[in-house]
Amino acid sequence: KARVVSIVNQKGGVGKTTTTINLGAALAESGRKVLLIDFDSQASMTTGLGIKPALLKEQSGSIWYLLNDPNANCADYILKSNVPGLDFIRGHKDLAAADAAFVSEIAKEHKLKKMLQPVMDLYDDILIDCSPSLGTLTVNALTASDGVLIPMECEYFAILGLSLVKETIEKVIQNTNSNLNVIGILATRFDKKTGHSRDVLKLIANQFPDEILDTIIARTVRFSESTVQGEPITTFASSSAGATAYRRLARELVSRGGVK
Amino acid sequence: KARVVSIVNQKGGVGKTTTTINLGAALAESGRKVLLIDFDSQASMTTGLGIKPALLKEQSGSIWYLLNDPNANCADYILKSNVPGLDFIRGHKDLAAADAAFVSEIAKEHKLKKMLQPVMDLYDDILIDCSPSLGTLTVNALTASDGVLIPMECEYFAILGLSLVKETIEKVIQNTNSNLNVIGILATRFDKKTGHSRDVLKLIANQFPDEILDTIIARTVRFSESTVQGEPITTFASSSAGATAYRRLARELVSRGGVK
């Protein structure tokens, strides 16, 4: 049975999508079967895996379509990436309607968990890329998950949001998913050249000593370049520092029990 | 009567808050009276103007409190920043509840516009810092605005979101605010050292030739350092390239008619 991990932080631009794609690719490279879910209306993950922007408008087969059609079987809509063992389900801009659309639906928080049941035995890991929000979709992802990974840019503004994320995680644990466990905080976009990143990392290590992961993802333009090519950094620039960092993260998560 | 400008982009981390604070400070420095509104549940703008994180929990007096109390007069809750002529209204984490809370309220899109009426004659400019979403709050901001400024990080992922922002702006123009006008797209976090930022800038200039602003905000750690101090870069590092860039932007907006 697959372990499900949500990649969550309502602060924008901290590397959620970059982490979902590249951690997923690194886990697949090590022989695991991995499914990625694009749960953000921007559909950056879908584009980062090679789907051309013009095709993003296609409604049928996206995760939004699946959430709204109880008879659809998500196994029928899984797409293959260019990495063996790495599959994904597309995002769609209509995901933005979720908060208002589901507001009075019973057990609205459990919709994703129910939808994933048919594929739980087909994968080792399922990673969910969340939008920069703590609304209905993110609560759905956390309710469906065994673990949650919190990417955090090494910037002062990003620290402030950590307590908000933890509040939401605590509410999910108390109300809809008592098995949810925080895998850790991943320092991203770390700029070795300035003191600011180091200062922020020290502040976070003081506030959350047990939760900051050993792996740190340094800033490198190779990540941006790989998004233009529509592939993970592990295939686009396999021997780069960025690819190495996410392979290290994959090993750290396996050893920490974040993934089985 | 104040000109109201919304700072909008659902892509996260593109410099919306940084632009609101520093453009606001640059306009105030030139002698204008400026009011900033923190319309994001992360309340980064409020922290960036010096309010300590521990005080963010205070409900009364935030923009969320004002939106929910029709008898409150927003003029009574305006705070002064450390910059003469620059005032602001605090954000609050409960703003995150807006989509679900207002879902069936009549004329929900006009709540902010109504609330701002008492202060329209007290200011030259009102800037609204929006969250990374195109939901109810952002639609409220756009409905209350004369103009909209779209900060855009010079990264490939950020380009994809531009068409989504424009779609929402078009819907607002057709339904709730026919006076709304796009002031322009502001290139932010431009990294002079790599080709990726330049490539992205070329792509955007091709797709949106009339809308890309002349002013470009280059990447500099001085912005991050100023957030730690809780003040705009124009006072924290007055002669820095970052402060100069936002002063230039303020002049460009005045000359483009984005602000009177």
Ligand SMILES: Nc1ncnc2c1ncn2[C@@H]1O[C@H](COP(=O)(O)OP(=O)(O)OP(=O)(O)O)[C@@H](O)[C@H]1O
């Ligand atoms: N380690 C890194 N080094 C350099 N650039 C990075 C790194 N990680 C991410 N980026 C770039 O930073 C930008 C933000 O990253 P990304 O889109 O993954 O963040 P996000 O948290 O998913 O954003 P959003 O909140 O909008 O969903 C992207 O353009 C991405 O290419």
Ligand SMILES: Nc1ncnc2c1ncn2[C@@H]1O[C@H](COP(=O)(O)OP(=O)(O)OP(=O)(O)O)[C@@H](O)[C@H]1O
């Ligand atoms: N020109 C710049 N150079 C360097 N750092 C910058 C620049 N502009 C913004 N930053 C930093 O980048 C991060 C993202 O900027 P900011 O928080 O203003 O973006 P945002 O769009 O408001 O994010 P969100 O979508 O979470 O509201 C912040 O830590 C900020 O300090």
Ligand SMILES: [Mg+2]
């Ligand atoms: Mg993302």
Ligand SMILES: [Mg+2]
């Ligand atoms: Mg912001």
